[in-house]
Amino acid sequence: MEKEKIIEVKDLIFYYEDKKKVLDNVSFEIYKGEYVTLIGHNGSGKSTLAKLLSYILEPIDGKIYIEGEELNENSIKNIRSKIGIVFQNPDNQFIGSTVEDDIAFGLENRNVKQQEMRKIVKEFATKVGMDKFLNKEPEELSGGQKQRVAIAGILALNLKIIIFDEATSMLDPEGVEEIRNLILTMKKENPELTVISITHDIEEAYLSDRVIILNEGKIYKNDVPNEVFKDEEEMRKIELDIPFVLKIKNELSKRNIIVPSEIKTIEGVAKFLCQ
Amino acid sequence: MSMIEFHHVSFVYNKKDPNRYDAINDINFNIEENDFVALVGKTGSGKSTLIQTLNGLLLPSKGYTKVKDFIVTGDKEIIKKLVKEKKYKKTELKNFSKLRKEVGMVFQFPEYQLFSETVLKDVMFGPKNFGFKEKEAEEKAKECLKKVGLDASYFNRSPFELSGGEKRRVAIAGIIASNPSILVLDEPTVGLDPNGRKEILDLVKKIHQEGTTIIIVTHDMETVMNYANKVIVLKDSKYLGMMKPSELFNKDDIETYSLEVPPFYKFKRYLKEYGYKKDISEANDLASLINILSEEK
Amino acid sequence: MRSDILGKYTPYNSIIHRLDPRLKFFALILLMVIVFLPFGNYTNRFIVLGILTLIIGLIMVIGRVSFSSFFRSLSSLWMMVIFLLIFMFFIPTKGDYPIYSFNENYTLYWDNLLQVAHILVRLILMIALTIILTSTTLPMDITYALDWYLTPLKLVKFPTQVVSLTISLALRFIPTLLNEANRIMNAQKSRGVDYNKGFFMAKIKSITTLIIPLLVSCFSRSDELAIAMEARGYDPYKHRTRYKSLKFSYKDLIALLIIILIASMVITFSICSSTISGFDDIINFIWGIKTI
Incomplete structure (x- = not known):
C-alpha cells in the first residue's frame, strides 16, 4: 500500500x-x-x-x-483546522472555566450548534475518562486530568493531526502513565x-x-x-538514555539469551524468561 | 538528639469549614544529621504540607516539629506547656527568622522567586536578610554561584534573560548562600529534561557531601534509588515508614504504597509473578540480576 | 488546595442558585439602587432599610450563603467606620440635635452619628447583595449574563464577546494566580522576607519580592494561553456559537415579579416619604430621652 x-x-x-x-x-x-x-x-x-x-x-x-x-x-x-496541539503546561491551556466549557471551546470557535455540541462534549469526555468531571473547575483537577481534557478538546474537533x-x-508519574496509555488507545480507535x-x-x-x-x-x-x-x-x-526493556534485552543478548524483537514490555520479557 | 523530630504532627486546612481537609495526620519520625532523605507519596499525600512545618511557614495544628533547638507548633496546649516549663519564651516560638536561616527551602519552580536586577544581587538577597554583611554576602553569593556552575560572566546579568535551567540554579544558589544546615527541596526537577534533572540532582549531592542534611520531595523513583540514603513514605496524610530505598522497592506489598516502582524492580516483580524459579531477591542492580538469569539458561 | 475567597461560589442547589443569572444580575442592580434611595427622615430610612435587611437576610438563608464568611467580610468595614467617625469628628456638619458643644463653633450632632450609621447599613446591604450573587452564581454564568446585557452594543460594533471572554478568563485564572502568589510568598519568606514587619519602605520592598515574580509568571502564562487559544481556532472577530445558553423559566418570572413588587413599593414610599408625617422622627425620640 x-x-x-x-x-x-x-x-x-x-x-x-x-x-x-x-x-x-x-x-x-x-x-x-x-x-x-x-x-x-x-x-x-x-x-x-x-x-x-x-x-x-x-x-x-x-x-x-x-x-x-x-x-x-x-x-x-x-x-x-487540521492540527491540534497539546502544550506542556496543563494550567495555561485550560481556557474554559469548567471541564465541559473547555472541551467546547474549540467547537464554539467552529460554530457548531449547541445541541450537537452537548453530544460531542459528552462523547469525548467519556473517551478520555473525564465524563464524571464535566462540572469541575481546573483547580480541582490533577495535571494529568487537565491534559486529558485538553486532548478531549482536540479529539472533539475531529482533526487529522495531533x-x-x-x-x-510537568506531570507526576501517574499522569505520565495516563497520557501514554491514552495516546495508545486513541491510536487504536482511530488508526487514521x-x-x-x-x-x-x-x-x-x-x-x-x-x-x-x-x-x-x-x-x-x-x-x-x-x-x-x-x-x-x-x-x-548524544546524552540520551535507552528504554529499560532494551537494557535488559541487550544485557541478555550478551549472554546469548535472545528475546524476540516483538516483545516490547518489561512484563513481556519476564514472561518470556519464565517459559 | 536528632536533627529533625516530628512529634504527632497534624495539620488541618479550613478547620471550621465543610471543606475541612486533614493534610497530615499524626506524623512521627526523626531525621538525623547529614541524612539524604527522599519524601515520597502520591499527589495530595501531604508531603508539601509536612515540609512547610520545618521552617514555620505552616504551624502544626497538633503536635510539634523540632529542628535542632527550634520548635514549630501552633498547638496552644504545647505552647502553654513549654512557656510554663520556662524552656521557651512565647516570642521565641513565634519568630522564625533564625530557623529560616538554618532551613533552606527550595520550592517547585524556584525560577519564579527571582526579582533582582542582577543574578548576584538576587543570590545576595537571602544572606542579607539573615544578617550577613554586604561584603560577606557578596563573597558567599559568588562562591555559591560557582558551586551551581555559573561563572563570573553571569554575575551582572539579569536573571530574567537566563534559560529555565540556569534560573533554577540561580534560585538554588540563593538558598544555599545563607549557609543552611538543612536543605529542603520540593520537586526541584519538575519540567526539566533528563540531563537538566541530573545536573540539579548532582548539585544537591555535592551540597550533601559538604555536610548539609538534605530532604527532597519527589515523584521520581529513579531519584530516590540513585540519590537518597533513606526514603520516607506518606500516604493519605499518614506516615507509612522510613527505610532504605532498595528495601522499599523490594517490599511485597509495594502496591499498597501507591508509588511508581522503578522499572528494575518492576522487572523483578514480574519475574516473581510469572514464577521464576531461582532466588532473585538478593539482586539489587541490573548486572547482578542478569548474572543470576544467565547462569541457569 | 482551594483557596478561600470571599463570596466564592458554593455548589448548593437552592432555588436562588437555579435562578437565571440575568435575573439575579438585574435584581442586584435594582436592589442596590433601592438601598441608596432617599427616604426623608431617619425613622423612614431605618424602617425601610430594616425591612430590606430582613428580605436580604431571607434570600441569604434560602440561597445558603455562608453567614460566617459574610461577617468575616464585614470586618474590613472597621477601617471605614473609623474613617467616617474621624471625618465626622473633625469636620462636623451642622445638625439640629447637638450631642455636646465644645465651644461656639465646634459642636457634635446626633445627626452626624446617625448619618454614619446610615452609610454603614447601606454598605453592609451592598456587600450582602454582592455576596448573594457571587456565591450562588457560577462566575461563568455571571459573564453570560453580562454578555447578554451588552448585546445591544453589538449594533455599534462593540466586541461584546471579547469583553465577556476576557472577564471569564480573568475569573478562571484567579485561583491559579492565588496559588502561585502563595508559593512565591512562601519562597520569599524562606529567604528571610517578613511580610508583616517593617514600616513603609520595608513593606514596599517586601511586596516587590512578590509582585515582580508574579508579573513575570503572569506574562509567560498569558503568552502561552494566547497561543493555546489561537491553536484551537479562536478568532476574536469571528462569530462563535455558545455551549451554554440561559433559559428564562416560570420560576424566574415569579422571582422577577416579586422583585419588581418590592422595588415599586419601596420606590413609591421613597417618593411619598417627604410628605409622610405620621412617624415621629427617631432623632426626636433620642433627643427626647436626652433632654429628660
Whole structure:
C-alpha cells in the first residue's frame, strides 16, 4: 500500500538573534496514521521544531507542508483546522472555566450548534475518562486530568493531526502513565489519526511507530524504535538514555539469551524468561 | 538528639469549614544529621504540607516539629506547656527568622522567586536578610554561584534573560548562600529534561557531601534509588515508614504504597509473578540480576 | 488546595442558585439602587432599610450563603467606620440635635452619628447583595449574563464577546494566580522576607519580592494561553456559537415579579416619604430621652 504523506519538512533552517543555527537543514516526512516521537536532549532543537510545526515561529529558510499545503501566514487558518496541539503546561491551556466549557471551546470557535455540541462534549469526555468531571473547575483537577481534557478538546474537533509538545513533562508519574496509555488507545480507535509527540520520555518513544532523534540541530536518526535505540553507547554520546526493556534485552543478548524483537514490555520479557 | 523530630504532627486546612481537609495526620519520625532523605507519596499525600512545618511557614495544628533547638507548633496546649516549663519564651516560638536561616527551602519552580536586577544581587538577597554583611554576602553569593556552575560572566546579568535551567540554579544558589544546615527541596526537577534533572540532582549531592542534611520531595523513583540514603513514605496524610530505598522497592506489598516502582524492580516483580524459579531477591542492580538469569539458561 | 475567597461560589442547589443569572444580575442592580434611595427622615430610612435587611437576610438563608464568611467580610468595614467617625469628628456638619458643644463653633450632632450609621447599613446591604450573587452564581454564568446585557452594543460594533471572554478568563485564572502568589510568598519568606514587619519602605520592598515574580509568571502564562487559544481556532472577530445558553423559566418570572413588587413599593414610599408625617422622627425620640 502506498503511504500517504501528511507532513513534509524540507531543508528547515532556523536561528535566533545570535545566528547560531538551532535547526540546520532538517528534512523529514510523516505519513498518515503514523505515531512519531521526536526526541533529543535540551538544546537539540526539538522545542524550536515544535514551535515551527505549530507556527509559533516562522522558519528562516525551508518549508513545511501539511497535506501538500505550504505552512505560511495565508494558509495557517486552514491548517489550524487540521492540527491540534497539546502544550506542556496543563494550567495555561485550560481556557474554559469548567471541564465541559473547555472541551467546547474549540467547537464554539467552529460554530457548531449547541445541541450537537452537548453530544460531542459528552462523547469525548467519556473517551478520555473525564465524563464524571464535566462540572469541575481546573483547580480541582490533577495535571494529568487537565491534559486529558485538553486532548478531549482536540479529539472533539475531529482533526487529522495531533502534536504533543512535551505534554507530559510537568506531570507526576501517574499522569505520565495516563497520557501514554491514552495516546495508545486513541491510536487504536482511530488508526487514521497522525500523532507527533515531542518528548523526553524515552519509554513513550519506544512505544511509538517511529523515532526521530535530533542532535545539535540535525536529524541524527529516523527509524523504528528497536533500530534507533539499538546501540546504548552511541545514545549515551548524544546524552540520551535507552528504554529499560532494551537494557535488559541487550544485557541478555550478551549472554546469548535472545528475546524476540516483538516483545516490547518489561512484563513481556519476564514472561518470556519464565517459559 | 536528632536533627529533625516530628512529634504527632497534624495539620488541618479550613478547620471550621465543610471543606475541612486533614493534610497530615499524626506524623512521627526523626531525621538525623547529614541524612539524604527522599519524601515520597502520591499527589495530595501531604508531603508539601509536612515540609512547610520545618521552617514555620505552616504551624502544626497538633503536635510539634523540632529542628535542632527550634520548635514549630501552633498547638496552644504545647505552647502553654513549654512557656510554663520556662524552656521557651512565647516570642521565641513565634519568630522564625533564625530557623529560616538554618532551613533552606527550595520550592517547585524556584525560577519564579527571582526579582533582582542582577543574578548576584538576587543570590545576595537571602544572606542579607539573615544578617550577613554586604561584603560577606557578596563573597558567599559568588562562591555559591560557582558551586551551581555559573561563572563570573553571569554575575551582572539579569536573571530574567537566563534559560529555565540556569534560573533554577540561580534560585538554588540563593538558598544555599545563607549557609543552611538543612536543605529542603520540593520537586526541584519538575519540567526539566533528563540531563537538566541530573545536573540539579548532582548539585544537591555535592551540597550533601559538604555536610548539609538534605530532604527532597519527589515523584521520581529513579531519584530516590540513585540519590537518597533513606526514603520516607506518606500516604493519605499518614506516615507509612522510613527505610532504605532498595528495601522499599523490594517490599511485597509495594502496591499498597501507591508509588511508581522503578522499572528494575518492576522487572523483578514480574519475574516473581510469572514464577521464576531461582532466588532473585538478593539482586539489587541490573548486572547482578542478569548474572543470576544467565547462569541457569 | 482551594483557596478561600470571599463570596466564592458554593455548589448548593437552592432555588436562588437555579435562578437565571440575568435575573439575579438585574435584581442586584435594582436592589442596590433601592438601598441608596432617599427616604426623608431617619425613622423612614431605618424602617425601610430594616425591612430590606430582613428580605436580604431571607434570600441569604434560602440561597445558603455562608453567614460566617459574610461577617468575616464585614470586618474590613472597621477601617471605614473609623474613617467616617474621624471625618465626622473633625469636620462636623451642622445638625439640629447637638450631642455636646465644645465651644461656639465646634459642636457634635446626633445627626452626624446617625448619618454614619446610615452609610454603614447601606454598605453592609451592598456587600450582602454582592455576596448573594457571587456565591450562588457560577462566575461563568455571571459573564453570560453580562454578555447578554451588552448585546445591544453589538449594533455599534462593540466586541461584546471579547469583553465577556476576557472577564471569564480573568475569573478562571484567579485561583491559579492565588496559588502561585502563595508559593512565591512562601519562597520569599524562606529567604528571610517578613511580610508583616517593617514600616513603609520595608513593606514596599517586601511586596516587590512578590509582585515582580508574579508579573513575570503572569506574562509567560498569558503568552502561552494566547497561543493555546489561537491553536484551537479562536478568532476574536469571528462569530462563535455558545455551549451554554440561559433559559428564562416560570420560576424566574415569579422571582422577577416579586422583585419588581418590592422595588415599586419601596420606590413609591421613597417618593411619598417627604410628605409622610405620621412617624415621629427617631432623632426626636433620642433627643427626647436626652433632654429628660
